[in-house]
Structure formats: C-alpha cells, structure tokens
Amino acid sequence: MHTDTERCVRAVQSKDARFDGWFFTAVRTTGIYCRPSCPAVPPKPENMTFYPSAAACQQAGYRACKRCRPDTSPGSPEWNARADAVARAMRLIRDGVVDREGVPGLAARLGYSTRQIERQLRAELGAGPLALARAQRAQTARLLIETTPLPMADIAFASGFSSIRTFNDTVREVFALTPGELRTRAARRSPGAAPGQTPGVITLRLPYRTPLTPGNLFGHLAATAVPGVEEWRDGAYRRTLTLPYGHGIVALAPQPGHIACRLSLTDHRDLTIAISRCRWMLDLDADPAAVDDRLRADPALAPLVDKEPGRRVPRTVDAAEFAVRAVLGQQVSTAAARTHAGRLVAAHGQPVDDPEGGLTHLFPPPRRLAALDPESLALPRSRRTTLTTLVAALADGTLSLDPGSDWGHARHQLAALPGFGPWTVDVIAMRALGDPDAFLPTDLGIRRAAAELGLPSTPAALTARAAAWRPWRAYAVQYLWAADSHPINFLPV
Template identity: 85%
Template sequence: MHTDTERCVRAVQSKDARFDGWFFTAVLTTRIYCRPSCPAVPPKPANMTFYPSSAACQQAGFRACKRCRPDTSPGSPEWNARADTVARAMRLIRDGVVDREGVPGLAARLGYSTRQIERQLRAELGAGPLALARAQRAQTARVLIETTALPMAEIAFAAGFASVRTFNDTVREVFALAPGELRARSARRAGNPSAAAGPRTPGAITLRLPYRAPLNPDNLFGHLAATAVPGVEEWRDGAYRRTLTLPYGHGIVALGPRPDHIACKLFLTDIRDLTIAISRARWLLDLDADPVAVDEQLRTDPLLRPLVDKAPGRRVPRTVDAAEFAVRAVLGQQVSTAAARTHAARLVTAHGEPVEDPEGGLGRLFPTPAALAGLDPEALALPRSRRATLTTLVAALADGTLRLGVDSDWDEARARLSALPGFGPWTVEVIAMRALGDPDAFLPTDLGMRRAAAGLGLPATPAALTAHAAAWRPWRAYAVQYLWATDDHPINFLPPDEKVPA
C-alpha cells in the first residue's frame, strides 16, 4: 500500500487509524516517522514519504515519533492473510526466530538460502531480516523499560541485544532518547497505563495490546473460556489466563478485553521469552486482523449483512501452540465441548509439566508431542480408532514428519494432515483455521454451521454452502464465526457474572 502515495496522503490527512501498521509516514523535514493516525498536524504532502515497515524507516535514518509511538502499532494484516514466503518470514521474525537462530535459521525453516530471503524481504519491506529483527528488539526494549524496574543491562539481553552498548545505541537512534530518559519520560506521563511505577504483582509485566477497531470480544473470549482445559487455562477476574511453553522457559499470560486495547499481564521464568510471548498472545486473539476489510466483504452477502451489522469485528480465536491444538482437535472429534475438555485434562494431568501460578489456579503446561510420544493407547478413554488417530498424530509431530506452526505452508500442512488416519475435512480445516491462521479456512460439514445456514436461508448441504461461500473469500473463517454466533452455545458469550472493566 505504501506505493499508493495519493491514498496514503488521504489516510494521513484524515488520521485514519484503520491504516496503522499498513504503512508508516516519514517526514522529510523533521526526520521523524509516524503512524497514519498521528495526532500531530499532518505535514505537507511534499514532505511525506511512505515505508512499508518501521524497520525500513529506521534504516533510512528516521526516528520514531514520541507522540503516536508508531512502533506500537498493530502489525500489518498482510502477514496473517497470506501464506507466501515473505508472510511466513514475517511471522517467524515476529516470533523471535532471527534472535534465537539467526538469518540462517530463518532461511532453513523456509527452505530458501539466506540470500533469497534477504532479497525477498528487501524488495517488499525495504529492510532485510536483521533490520526487521532489530526494530522488534527496540520495541521489546521499550516495553521493558517502561513497564518494569529491571536494570538496563538485564533489559538489553532480555530484548535480544548482543551488548549493552548496542542496546543503548539502538534505543537512542530509534527513539531519540537514552534508555534512562525513556523510562523517566514514561513515569512522568500523566495517566500513562504503562508507567514505570511498576506492575502491581511482583514479577509481572503489564502492557496494552493494540488492535484495529472494532473488536467483538464475545465469541473470542467466550470460545477460549468455554473450551478451557483445567490446569492449563481458566477465566478469572475478567481475563482469560493460560500457561505457555516458551523457548527459554515457561510463562503465564492473562488477557482481558478493554474498550480500546487488550490488557495483558505476563509472568515469565526467563524474560528473554517476552517477544515470543507477546507475539503468541496477539496471534491467539487475532489482533492484527483488519476487521473493516473483513466485514466489508462479508456485508456484500445480504444474508450475512444483518449478522455483521449487529456485532461487527468478530475475530477468529486461535491458539498459542499449533501442535497442542491439533491434539485437542482430535480429542474433540464427534464429542461435546465438555467431553473434549475432560479428555484433554486427563492428558494434562498425566503428562503435563507442573508449574506455579502466582495469581490463580493454573498448574500445568500442556504436554509437548515429545512428552506424549510414549503414550499408552490403552490408557486413553477413547474409541480404538480415535486412539490410533491420536497416537499417529503425536508420533508425526514428535519426529518432525509433520510440522505445524506460524511458518507452515497452509496447502502442504493440509495435505500432510489429510494423509493421517482419522483426519477428515472438518479436523483438517479447524486446524487450518485456528492453529495455522488461514483466514479462508471453511467448515461446511460442521453441524453448527449447517444449522446456522439453514436458519438464515443459506444452502444447507456442504457442497451448496461451499459454492455460495465463494463470494466470502478470502475471509470464510470469519464468516464461520458470524454463523456460529447465531447459536446460544457458551462459546459465543463472555462467561456469566463477569463484566468487562470500564
């Protein structure tokens, strides 16, 4: 979009927040870059130039605006709506792969050479993988500076910098403030919800997760709460909480809906996991979606339009771990939500690693495929065919035959899943929707979908419904959320007796 100068200028002049994260405005006279919705007086069009990423702005010598904080914009929706190499690379960089494994590790995961990855990212984003990772490290550092009382040396290494000197130089270059000045400025800012006074709970990191409005929290948090596995997930004090398995340790995240952001509180055993924990929280809640584009497309169907107009901004509830969700999808085949939770809870109790929760009732990590690899099928209270399906899936995940994650090629993952015994279209598509993040995943055989379709006058047979839904592409996964929401199932509502704080 950054190449459409006229459209970008109109977005900046109207301060349109819908385009935050889609592109960045660099001001030639001040050498500052902003988000499109920056509250400052817009510069003259002749003084504007546009970049596709904050990393490209920084590489061109621009520093982040202190008013609109463009580095905290929601991520570009493109990286969630596409499955090409650049989109997959961006999702991996967001997950901190470059910091942990370097550019060669990124390239190896994608099956390309480092030169090919470098060339593709520069062509589309104006910056290579190292510059993109550096911009993310700067944002992580800012979060830690402003929300914790950690010493700057600890923050430097937690954010992924190789040295304190590099950390200091990067913060000064990107934000035009020294780290200490950035912390003091945050503390002085009246009413700043992330002020450096520190979190209320010792050891907690609190921050706000931005999103593009509108966001309907009902089905998003309702689904997560209604399907929560005891010990791993819970709804407590107006927030969805769960345990996380992370590269350097484990953690607990609490996520609560607010009128203009998602309140996030994190407990981490190793603070180096902050970047990936935030990334997984955003992915779980689909916070980088573009609801305006989605809803505009779905409104073109006169039968869907009333559902969208009634409750716009529905998101797809995803997962923090694709392998975990695949296991849970098999456990949920042809059983109720309650039965699926029971089966999952038994696996967690028998094979999940115990953890401590400083604030609630969580006590286990969901077991990894490696931990489930030695599972005794006879110990599962499942039909024999379902046991075979589960053990085959776990074996494929444990030995690397099947790889599921944010970097997955959606078509290849579907093919590999379909080749496993017991994996029909419903199981494959629900994994594609919620674990892989395909916005066009579709469930025409789902009973709830067919019931909702019949009630609205849509075709009720899978083939006819699929043909009709061609007009909803590439957002059929969101259409599924609107159709599911016509039912009075608990997944479509915030848990009872809980009110969203003002």
C-alpha cells in the same frame, strides 16, 4: 499500500487509525516517522515519504515519533492473511526465529537460501530480516524499560541484544532518547504506576483495529478451556504458555480500545514471543473493515455483520497443542473434549505455580505425548491411533505446524494421517495455522445456522455459495456460529 501515495496522504490527513501498521509516514523536515493516525498536525504532502515497515524507516535514518509511538501500532494484517514466503517469513521473525537461529535458520525453515529471503524481504518491506528483527528488539526493550524495574543490562540481553553498547546505541537511534530517559518519561506519564508494582509481572496494552466484538473471541476460549491450562477468572482469560526459553502465565482482558495483558515469565527473553503469540491467538492484527465489507455484501450475512461487527477468529498460542485438542474433540461434546484434555494434562503436563489463580500445568509437548502408553487413553481405539500417529509425526518433525508452515502442504500432510477428515483438517487450518479462508461446511452448527438464514445447508452447495466470501471464509464461520446460543458466543459472567 505504501506505494499508493495519494491514498496514503488521504489516510494521514484524516488521521485514519485503520491504516496504522499498514504503512509508516516519514517526515523529511523533522527526521521522524509516524503512524497514519498521529495526532500531530499533518505535514505537507511534499514532505512525506511512505515506508512499508518501521524497520525500513529506521534504516533510512528516521526516529520514532515520541507522540504517536509508531512502533506500538497493530501489526500489518497482510502477514496473517497471506501464505507466500514473505508472509511466512514475517510470522517467523515475529516469533523470534531470527534471534534464536539467525537468518540461516529462518531461510532453512522456509526452504530458501539466505540470499533469496533477503532479496524478497527487501523488495517488499524495504529491510532485510536482521533489520526487521532489530526493530522488534527495540520495541521489546522499550516495553521492558517502561514496564519493569529490571536493570538496563538485564533488559539488553532479555531483548535479544548481543551487548549493552548495541542496546544503548539502538535505543538512542530509534527513540532519540537514552534508556534512562525512556524510563524517566514513562514514570512522569504514570506517576502512580511505578514499574514493577507487582513483582515479576509485566503489564501492557495490546492494540487492535476497531471494531472488535469480544464475545465470541473470549467466549470461545473460556468455553473450551482445558482445566489446569486455561481459566476465566475476574473478567480475564488466563492460560499457561510454553515458550522457547522457559514458560509463563498470561491474563488477557478486553477493554475499550485495547486488550489488557498481564504477563509473568520465567525468562524475560520470551517477552516478544509471548506478546506475538497472544496477539496471534486473539487475531488482533486483522483488518475488520476489509473482512466485514466482503461478508456484508451477502444479504444473508449482512444482518449478522451489522449486529456485531469486528468478529475475530479465536486461534491458539501453540499449534501442536491445538491439533491434539482437535483430535480429542472429534465427535464429542465440548465438555467431554475438555475432560479428555484435562486428564492428559494432569498425567503428562509439567506442573507450574500460579499464585494469582488456579492454573497448574503446561500442556504436554508432542515429544512427551509420543512416549505415552496408548492403552492408558480413555478413547475409542480408532481415535487412539489418530492421536498417537499425530503426536509421533509432530515429535519427529515429519509434520510441522509452526508459524512459517506452508498452509497447503500442512493440509495435505494432515489429511494423510489416519482419522483426519475435512472437519479436523479445516479447524486446525483455521485456528492453529491461521488460514483466513478455512471453511467448515460439514460442521453441524454451521449447517444449522445456514438453514436458518436461508443459505444452502448441504456441504457442497454451501461451499459453492461461500465462494463469494473468499478470502475471509474463516470469519464467515464466526458469524454463522454467532447465530447459535452456544456458550462459545458469549463472554462468561
């Protein structure tokens, strides 16, 4: 979008927050870059230059605006809606792959050479993978500086910097302030909320594009919560997180204009990844205007969209975990699926301490589940075979469901496993892989809702009608499910 100068100028002049994260405005006369909705007086159009990423702005020598803080914008919705190599690379960078495995590791996961990935990212984003990862590290450093009492040396390495000097130079270059000045400014803004007020807990806000309907989003997560791993407590969805360097516990609560997030981590190097996975789970980088405009064009869906616009697709923080849970939930009620998953967690999950609630375990990883005795599973024999085949493929790497997975290839691999029909493949594609066009025409709730709305109720006819909803059929699923009175559609009381 950043190449459409006229459209970008209009968005900046109207301070349109819908475009935050889509592009960034660099102001030649001041040397700063802003989000489109920056509250400052808009610069003259001839002084604006538009970039597709914060990293590109930083590479061009611009520093982040201290007023609108463009580095905290919602992420571009493009990277969650596309399945090409650039989008897959961005999802992996966001998940910390470059920091952990370098550019060669990123390229290997995508099946390209490092030169090809560099070229594609620079062509579309104006910056290579190292610059994009550096911009992400700078944002992580800012969060830790402003929300924790950690010493600056600890923050430097927790943010992924290789040295304190690089950390200091980057912070000064990106924010035009030293790390100490950033912390002092944060303390002045919130004098009653000193960093570290709750030891070991990081508190922050997760922004999103409005509108957002939290009922189905949090209702679904709470209604399907696995005992010991997830819970709804005091108006927040809480769960344990398995992360690259350790583990954590997160509490997420819907608030006007943002999601309140409380994170407790055993290793602060996991902060960026934890935030990224929480945003992914809650689908916070979606563009609700684009989704709802497409779905509202169908007269049958328009009343549902108008009633509660901005529905998101509830996803997962761990794709392998969700795939296992999808198998456990085949042809049983939500309550039975929770019971099966809870037993698996109690028997094979790693215990954790939760001083603030009732969480007890991490969900067991595939490598641990691959070693279990199938006879110990209280499941029909055919579903045991489905589960053990799935976890074996995940454990040995034959099947990959990571953020950089090719959606089409993953679907093909899943469909080849015993016991994986269209419903299971598509629900994993929708909630684990994040395919915005995944559709569930065989789902009983979808067929019932379709019949009530006067839509075709047979899978083939409904699929044909749903072609007009593409590429947002996964969101249509959320609106169709909303026609039911199931607890997944409502915030718990």
